[in-house]
Amino acid sequence: MFENDTICGVATGLGKSAIGMIRVSGPSAISICDGIFVGKKKLSEMGTFTAAYGKVVDGDKAIDEAIMLVMKAPHTYTTEDTVEIDLHGGSYVVRRVMQLLIERGVRPAEPGEFTKRAFLGGRIDMVEAEAVMDVINAETERSLDTSVKQLSGKLSKEIRELREIILHNTAYIESALDDPENYSLDGFSEELSKELTQVKQRIERLLSTADEGRIIREGISTAIVGRPNVGKSSLLNQLLGEERAIVTEIEGTTRDTLEEYVDIGGVLLKLIDTAGIRNTEDVVEKIGVDKAREVIETADLVLLLVDGATGLEQEDRDIINNLGGKRVIALINKSDISTDAENEARAQEIRSLLAGIGIEDITIVMTSAKTGQGLDELKSQIRDMFYSDKIDYNNQIYITRARHRAGLITALEGLERVQDSIDQNMGEDFLTIDLMAAYAALGEIIGETLEDDLADKIFSDFCMGK
Secondary structure: OOOOOOEEEEOOOOOOEEEEEEEEEOOOHHHHHHOOEEEOOOHHHOOOOEEEEEEEEEOOEEEEEEEEEEEOOOOOOOOOOEEEEEEEEOHHHHHHHHHHHHHOOOEEOOOOHHHHHHHHOOOOOHHHHHHHHHHHHOOOHHHHHHHHHHHOOHHHHHHHHHHHHHHHHHHHHHHHHHOOOOOOOOOHHHHHHHHHHHHHHHHHHHHOOHHHHHHHHHOEEEEEEOOOOOOHHHHHHHHHOOOOOOOOOOOOOOOOOEEEEEEEOOEEEEEEEOOOOOOOOOHHHHHHHHHHHHHHHHOOEEEEEEEOOOOOOHHHHHHHHOOOOOOEEEEEEOHHHOOHHHHHHHHHHHHHHHHHOOOOOOEEEEOEOOOOEOHHHHHHHHHHHHOOOOOOOOOOOOOOOHHHHHHHHHHHHHHHHHHHHHHOOOOHHHHHHHHHHHHHHHHHHHOOOOOHHHHHHHHHOOOOOO
């Protein structure tokens, strides 16, 4: 995977801005930048982490004033010689300097290639590399905090400690099999079983955070569902604090799903407004209804809206019957124009219907999507439903990616097979196969046993210039 050429990329956003930064990294970074820069001294004569003011030139023609920051290997982000060129932030001048670098043999970087080189240079592992992108994409304080902890190496440290325990025991078995006179396996299986119990408990503790970690990183996928004209789009607008969805008195106005993100007190919601679910002969509306049913299948949370003014109809009951196994918060909307007795009657029927499909933890909120009544209670209920008070927010290591979770599960399964072999009094040589399988699965998480094509796929998801 490692490349020895020199790469460049725009490290700031596209469009006009105060500063436009180009990052150049590789063995020829300093010498090539020397060839396009005129200042008081040559970049090659400067010390590391020093800056120079001058002009970027193409032959005798000045292109722009610039500040050149020189960083010399190995103490750089990529572990290679690196130059950062700070220009005025016009889109044309940045493109012009990029073109100048390319003409002199610098290759445009692929998405994530700077971070990939940091990984290949051994400065960061794969967990820390992924955390770089998570920091960039963080939408809430909690997701940022979790990403920064992973970037600092907390998860990597835990994985390495677990691998070290497994490797030590594997090495001892191999040594004892090769040199039984100096290494005894008497009573070893019992001691190994105790250590495996502790390792498995640590892995299970990490796995227990996977659902919450994914939600912290990606947000709570929240489907707003109900029959037509119960106030779904109005609720979306209230939660967003803006008129994002079209609201009319005409049934079937929403024909497709509408997705928006909103930060509610540190909780990231991925809100999905769906078409009103009903039987319809309208071809376009039917497509929207089918999409709404698909959204329900994959949602972390379903906000079920019922019209408090008219009460439940058969369409409401049909929708509820398809919510089995989901986390549901029922909202009795328009409760401000119905009586308390009517609202309680609606609530009782909803509880009965949800209990009938196996949902026992039932939350019902009286709301008005028009006035905002009940929104504070709704936000509080969502937070309580997904974020456990039992987890120490400040010290907890979270598993935020499906790839990490899969590696931990594979490792745990390997250790379970080792325990089964011990229980069946199988020879120690059989144990090493599954011990090393668990070791390799954990290594894949931090990138020490990662296949090249998977690493390439991970870095291809990064933004340009990073």
